[in-house]
Amino acid sequence: xxxxxxLSGQEILKILKKYDYELDHQTGSHLIIRQKNEPHRRxxxxxxxxxxxxxxxxxxxxxGLTREEFLKx
Numbered sequence: 001x002x003x004x005x006x007l008s009g010q011e012i013l014k015i016l017k018k019y020d021y022e023l024d025h026q027t028g029s030h031l032i033i034r035q036k037n038e039p040h041r042r043x044x045x046x047x048x049x050x051x052x053x054x055x056x057x058x059x060x061x062x063x064g065l066t067r068e069e070f071l072k073x
Contacts, residue, residue: 002067004057006050013045016063018073039064 007015009031013023016033021043024034029048035041043062046055060070 002071004053004067004071006053007056008049009045009047009051010049012051012056012059015070015073016043016045019063019065019069021063 013021013031013033020036021033021041022036024032024042026032026047029046031045031047033043033045041063043059045051045059051059060067063070
């Protein structure tokens with residue numbers, strides 16, 4: 001299994017933008033992003049530095065990506 005690095009919310013956003021996600025809006029310290037194409041997933045990313053590993057795992061799972069795909073970009 002691939003070990004995940006410590007990433008900030010902004011770094012996670014940069015990676016997910018490469019997979020057709022875009023910033024929809026920000027509420028407090030949370031970034032709300034939306035997938036441009038079907039199935040139009042909506043994710044919430046805490047804008048913390050670093051985002052905890054458990055939260056990062058949940059974000060990757062909700063995005064429909066594998067860890068390897070996420071870390072490739």
